[in-house]
Amino acid sequence: MAATVLRASPGVHRGVLLAVGAPVPVVLLVGLAVRWSAALTGAIVLLGAQQAVRLALGNDVLDEWAPLVGGALLLCAELAWWSIEPRIPAWAQAGLALRRLAFVLLICLLGAAVGAAMLVAAGSSLSGGVPLELVGIVAATGVVAVLAYVARHSP
Amino acid sequence: MTRAATPKLGAYAGLAGVGLLAALVLGRAELAVLAAPFALVLFFGLALAQAPDVRVALEVDRERQVEGEEVNASLEVRTHLPVPRLELLLSLPDGLESEAPNPVLVALDLDERRELEVPLRCAHWGAYLVGRVQARVPDRFGLLAYERAYDLRRPLKVYPRGEALEKLLRPLQTLSFAGSQTTGTRGEGIEFADLRPFAPGDRIRRVNWRATARRGEPWVNETHPERNTDVVIFLDTFAEARSGSGSTLDLAVEAAGALAAHYIRAKDRVGLVGFGGVLNWLTVSGGVTQLYRVLDSLLDAEIFLSYAWKEIEILPRRTLPPHALVVALTPLLDERSVRALLDLRARGFDLAVVEISPVPFVEPGKDELDRLAYRLWLMRRDALRASYLRFGVPVVEWRQGDPLQAALEEVRTFRRHARVTRA
Numbered sequence: 001m002a003a004t005v006l007r008a009s010p011g012v013h014r015g016v017l018l019a020v021g022a023p024v025p026v027v028l029l030v031g032l033a034v035r036w037s038a039a040l041t042g043a044i045v046l047l048g049a050q051q052a053v054r055l056a057l058g059n060d061v062l063d064e065w066a067p068l069v070g071g072a073l074l075l076c077a078e079l080a081w082w083s084i085e086p087r088i089p090a091w092a093q094a095g096l097a098l099r100r101l102a103f104v105l106l107i108c109l110l111g112a113a114v115g116a117a118m119l120v121a122a123g124s125s126l127s128g129g130v131p132l133e134l135v136g137i138v139a140a141t142g143v144v145a146v147l148a149y150v151a152r153h154s155p
Numbered sequence: 156m157t158r159a160a161t162p163k164l165g166a167y168a169g170l171a172g173v174g175l176l177a178a179l180v181l182g183r184a185e186l187a188v189l190a191a192p193f194a195l196v197l198f199f200g201l202a203l204a205q206a207p208d209v210r211v212a213l214e215v216d217r218e219r220q221v222e223g224e225e226v227n228a229s230l231e232v233r234t235h236l237p238v239p240r241l242e243l244l245l246s247l248p249d250g251l252e253s254e255a256p257n258p259v260l261v262a263l264d265l266d267e268r269r270e271l272e273v274p275l276r277c278a279h280w281g282a283y284l285v286g287r288v289q290a291r292v293p294d295r296f297g298l299l300a301y302e303r304a305y306d307l308r309r310p311l312k313v314y315p316r317g318e319a320l321e322k323l324l325r326p327l328q329t330l331s332f333a334g335s336q337t338t339g340t341r342g343e344g345i346e347f348a349d350l351r352p353f354a355p356g357d358r359i360r361r362v363n364w365r366a367t368a369r370r371g372e373p374w375v376n377e378t379h380p381e382r383n384t385d386v387v388i389f390l391d392t393f394a395e396a397r398s399g400s401g402s403t404l405d406l407a408v409e410a411a412g413a414l415a416a417h418y419i420r421a422k423d424r425v426g427l428v429g430f431g432g433v434l435n436w437l438t439v440s441g442g443v444t445q446l447y448r449v450l451d452s453l454l455d456a457e458i459f460l461s462y463a464w465k466e467i468e469i470l471p472r473r474t475l476p477p478h479a480l481v482v483a484l485t486p487l488l489d490e491r492s493v494r495a496l497l498d499l500r501a502r503g504f505d506l507a508v509v510e511i512s513p514v515p516f517v518e519p520g521k522d523e524l525d526r527l528a529y530r531l532w533l534m535r536r537d538a539l540r541a542s543y544l545r546f547g548v549p550v551v552e553w554r555q556g557d558p559l560q561a562a563l564e565e566v567r568t569f570r571r572h573a574r575v576t577r578a
Contacts, residue, residue: 037166051186055185056181066184067191073193115191116188119188122184
């Protein structure tokens, strides 16, 4: 993904994007090798940061590939977390892994579809203002609430 | 079931939060779009989270087994709700090994009941409790995990696999009850002893007709009567030499089990003395019940570190009946048991010492000083054995891998040629 971003970007920004994206494979490999979920999170954050830098350095036109990138990020994260799970053999149920893979692909596609819907909404001629700011605040508050939930239910 | 958040939940929440905040700060909707799939997983994962209703039952097909054999544990899992992933771990104590995958992953549908067979190999003798089952159900999105430990423990006794012995050590004296030990005296029995002239009162069926025809007067067969005897197995539990998975105590317990089984089969009465940091004893008795008592008692044999000096007097008098054959199984590592055995001999007990050799469990060492210490230790052991022999106590060294029968034959040979002395 980092390489794709680099390839698709104009030459002047490649150095910055390379600086952000280059550590991704290393961090991901370390996370997979030592089964360390924080490293996986770091790798996904770096991929997202690379996208953010690309968008910040680019023009103001909405990037129509963003939903697919979002879905791909989720796919990366799901596969990475699947990889670091303890290896437990299935009890005579060979279809378990296939069923899970299908489920992962489904939620990635669903995530991309939701992203696409959001992008359509963002591209509409709706003007900014208090209502949109309120939506943003509610979203941010929701994130804080989820984080609080996580902190409370952590083992 | 206890619910716990997985690291993935925190990571996804963080990713979604960072993405949304970055979108607000940078004013780019695409960043919110990137965060949306993660937020979606969080939303559905938390909204659809439901505590699973998993019930687990355990059946173990037998309560007693012999070392090296298998028992079948059957785990029955049932649920009223679909469970996409159920991780089951049957916690096994050291000495039991699972022949099937453990832990194992199972998927259950609505109202499904599944039976999982877990063959367990009894790798080592001992008394075990089998049946602590850990169940873990991650939710479909992997954000939350429900865990529960089921205490379904069942007792399982694994008896040591004894060697098949053909000949037993014959005691010097027998009891007056019928048994399988041929005595040295003459009387009613099966084993031929000698011929003698017919005397009034002899039964006709004892007449040896060939001898009678040859000598011209009636001669009768004399026989040795078969009697039973008391055997006390003396297990030294003061110290052991251990290396890897084997130890002198393991060997001693295996030998004790084999001896007890064979003597009881020969209608003898068997007792057990565990002489060590903790004292255990079983008074002599016969029959299958006594065999299981002895075996159960052997399963509890452990080395308890103790510096307290113990002598043979602390044993109750009835544990060592007079004229009993005492078979000591000892690594001869602790001065207390060495002295106690000599004390037994001094009290006139018919004693045979099977030395469970600790030598294979001890490394000679790498430097010269270690090797010198090792050689000195071996010489001291030789001197110790010689002192037993001086007292007329047969000592035979038995090593791991050697047949116990060979060691017992050595004792029989010694006793055949040794003169009985009374200290």
